[in-house]
Amino acid sequence: MIRFPRFLHLLALLPVLLILGGCPGRSEAPAAVHRSRILMGTVIEITAYGPEQKPLERAVGQAFAEMARIENLMTPHQPQSDVAHLSAADGPLQVSPETAAVIAAGLKVGAASDGAFDMGLGRLKDLWDIEGEHPRIPGAEELRAALVGTGAGDLRLAGRTVTKRDPRLLVDLGGIAKGYAVDRAIAVLQAAGVKHAAVNAGGDIRLLGGRGDRPWKIGIQHPRRKDAILATLELANTAVVTSGDYERFFERDGVRYHHLFDPKTGQPARLCRSVTIVAPEAMLADALATAVFVLGPVAGPELLQRFPGCEGLIVAADGSTVTTPGLAGKVTWR
Amino acid sequence: MISSAVDPRELDRQRRRVFLALFAALAVALHTVEALLPSPAPWFRLGFANILTLVTLFLFGGRAAWAVALTRIGVGSLLLGNLFAPGFFLSLSGGVAATALMTGAKAVAGRHIGPVGVSALGAAGHASGQLLVAWLLLVRTPALWGLYPYFLLFSLGAGIANGIAADLLLDALRDHPAFAGRLEREGR
Amino acid sequence: MALKGAWRRTRPLDRLLVALLLILCGVLLVWLRPGPPGSRVVVEREGTVIFTAPLDVERTVELAGRLGPTRLAIRQGSVCILDSPCPRKICIGMGSITRTGELLACVPNGLLVRIDGGPGVQPSEPAYDLLSR
Numbered sequence: 001m002i003r004f005p006r007f008l009h010l011l012a013l014l015p016v017l018l019i020l021g022g023c024p025g026r027s028e029a030p031a032a033v034h035r036s037r038i039l040m041g042t043v044i045e046i047t048a049y050g051p052e053q054k055p056l057e058r059a060v061g062q063a064f065a066e067m068a069r070i071e072n073l074m075t076p077h078q079p080q081s082d083v084a085h086l087s088a089a090d091g092p093l094q095v096s097p098e099t100a101a102v103i104a105a106g107l108k109v110g111a112a113s114d115g116a117f118d119m120g121l122g123r124l125k126d127l128w129d130i131e132g133e134h135p136r137i138p139g140a141e142e143l144r145a146a147l148v149g150t151g152a153g154d155l156r157l158a159g160r161t162v163t164k165r166d167p168r169l170l171v172d173l174g175g176i177a178k179g180y181a182v183d184r185a186i187a188v189l190q191a192a193g194v195k196h197a198a199v200n201a202g203g204d205i206r207l208l209g210g211r212g213d214r215p216w217k218i219g220i221q222h223p224r225r226k227d228a229i230l231a232t233l234e235l236a237n238t239a240v241v242t243s244g245d246y247e248r249f250f251e252r253d254g255v256r257y258h259h260l261f262d263p264k265t266g267q268p269a270r271l272c273r274s275v276t277i278v279a280p281e282a283m284l285a286d287a288l289a290t291a292v293f294v295l296g297p298v299a300g301p302e303l304l305q306r307f308p309g310c311e312g313l314i315v316a317a318d319g320s321t322v323t324t325p326g327l328a329g330k331v332t333w334r
Numbered sequence: 335m336i337s338s339a340v341d342p343r344e345l346d347r348q349r350r351r352v353f354l355a356l357f358a359a360l361a362v363a364l365h366t367v368e369a370l371l372p373s374p375a376p377w378f379r380l381g382f383a384n385i386l387t388l389v390t391l392f393l394f395g396g397r398a399a400w401a402v403a404l405t406r407i408g409v410g411s412l413l414l415g416n417l418f419a420p421g422f423f424l425s426l427s428g429g430v431a432a433t434a435l436m437t438g439a440k441a442v443a444g445r446h447i448g449p450v451g452v453s454a455l456g457a458a459g460h461a462s463g464q465l466l467v468a469w470l471l472l473v474r475t476p477a478l479w480g481l482y483p484y485f486l487l488f489s490l491g492a493g494i495a496n497g498i499a500a501d502l503l504l505d506a507l508r509d510h511p512a513f514a515g516r517l518e519r520e521g522r
Numbered sequence: 523m524a525l526k527g528a529w530r531r532t533r534p535l536d537r538l539l540v541a542l543l544l545i546l547c548g549v550l551l552v553w554l555r556p557g558p559p560g561s562r563v564v565v566e567r568e569g570t571v572i573f574t575a576p577l578d579v580e581r582t583v584e585l586a587g588r589l590g591p592t593r594l595a596i597r598q599g600s601v602c603i604l605d606s607p608c609p610r611k612i613c614i615g616m617g618s619i620t621r622t623g624e625l626l627a628c629v630p631n632g633l634l635v636r637i638d639g640g641p642g643v644q645p646s647e648p649a650y651d652l653l654s655r
Contacts, residue, residue: 047652203655211651219650232650242654276654325586333575334649443535451536458543472629480623483550490543501531 042202059192118263122170179286244274271296365410431463450497457493561639587631
């Protein structure tokens with residue numbers, strides 16, 4: 001009888017101890033890390049929130065290292081990269097499993113979009129040199145030559161072996177590799193135990209969790225006004241990629257020549273000013289953004305319907321906007 | 335022993351029941367016909383059925399008025415087919431608020447208030463009750479209350495009309511022996 | 523003539539009550555007057571915001587409601603409903619609204635359009651955390 005009350009006291013103490021013990025772990029995000037680095041020709045920013053500073057910094061460093069590794073693997077500018085080897089190859093070539101996976105994803109978007117997304121435009125890009133020192137408008141003959149071997153079926157993938165339809169084809173994974181790198185960075189952060197982070201690779205964004213206790217507010221660049229925002233999206237745990245005709249371009253005689261080409265004509269696609277895709281992965285969002293940009297405000301949403309979980313906000317060439325239904329309620333227009 | 339068939343008290347009670355049933359039926363009829371009329375906003379009604387509630391109030395008192403009002407709301411909704419739909423809740427709140435104000439006013443002011451005054455208050459209650467429930471159940475923006483003055487004005491007009499109509503009806507009934515003694519002579 | 527008859531059916535207290543209620547209406551009209559011109563349109567369906575936009579950018583937008591799409595036009599600082607699948611089109615007849623607190627509603631379609639913002643409403647948080655370009 002006497003022992004019973006004492007036992008009860010101990011029992012009552014237990015939950016109090018448990019709560020006190022659990023408390024420090026409960027407090028969310030007193031540490032924040034925000035780092036930038038230039039990779040893949042653009043500024044990459046990684047933001048991460050967590051309970052302690054040092055582990056966060058370490059994880060962010062690892063994420064950057066991972067992105068650098070992907071760049072080395074998939075850039076056309078380094079002779080030992082998979083892409084460089086592929087472009088130089090005459091016959092079938094075995095690539096790394098990651099490159100094969102990226103190419104597989106790109107082929108899927110390409111097939112679904114009837115060739116609007118094409119990974120064989122390396123020669124075309126070099127011809128226009130939009131991102132280079134001497135951008136120019138190529139003539140019809142040059143365009144035809146650059147488009148040789150492109151189009152549906154220009155790359156065939158069997159396991160890890162890639163075969164080009166035409167040996168002169170130059171492979172360019174620019175419209176999808178950055179997204180893949182962002183996905184890998186998030187994977188590294190997640191493996192390191194980070195719960196709230198954002199990776200922004202020059203506008204290709206993927207979010208891990210929310211921003212602390214609220215979703216991330218993602219601003220969409222206004223396609224014509226440099227310092228203005230078109231709209232903001234409230235998102236968490238998803239990827240956002242925008243492709244626009246204002247990022248890399250030159251103008252001649254009042255006509256804008258930008259870097260998003262229509263693979264069928266070799267000319268810059270004319271139907272949109274910008275396309276923003278929200279998708280579960282940045283790699284998918286990246287490829288879809290390019291495809292939808294080429295397809296335009298009518299065929300673009302139709303393509304998105306075939307990819308469940310992917311939504312889009314399109315600014316058409318005349319400035320009008322199209323938003324897919326899944327995005328309603330998350331867009332705040334400015 | 336006087337036979338119950340002629341017992342004036344029993345006769346009175348029977349008469350009361352019959353007339354309450356009649357008034358309730360008339361109120362239901364008005365309620366359903368009113369649903370056909372255009373209105374400024376969906377589910378909001380002008381409350382013409384209150385004429386009968388008024389007449390009941392002046393002839394048979396507060397409790398009878400409640401009986402007629404609640405019967406009207408329940409049976410009316412069953413007939414219209416909107417029991418437990420938003421329209422029903424608006425009717426209910428409007429009707430309850432109106433009847434409460436009307437019976438309360440009669441109880442407080444007694445002889446000094448006539449059907450028009452009671453009806454005006456009832457109309458104000460009707461509009462307020464409907465708006466309150468609309469705010470609670472349907473449209474939770476404070477901006478809804480911007481419509482309050484307009485609804486009030488509208489209802490007030492209908493309320494005055496109701497009051498006049500009820501007064502006319504009461505006048506007609508006053509001379510009928512069935513209601514002898516129920517209405518005090520006003521000496522107009 | 524009928525008016526005289528109507529007047530005679532009222533009592534002093536009745537007239538007082540009606541007068542008081544009319545005064546109440548007047549007071550409410552002033553109190554609940556819509557406020558200064560707003561800055562944003564907010565559209566709600568069943569209590570959740572499904573669309574919001576500034577009033578100073580001209581645009582036409584189609585929003586999905588219970589019965590179908592309702593079209594709104596935002597023009598010259600005001601918003602009005604152009605088209606809606608409701609049976610009586612009361613919402614279109616409501617015209618355009620421009621002041622904070624004013625309302626348009628298509629009740630059958632479940633959509634509520636209101637004006638928000640106005641002078642003195644300052645955002646306390648940054649407009650966005652990350653920019654997608």
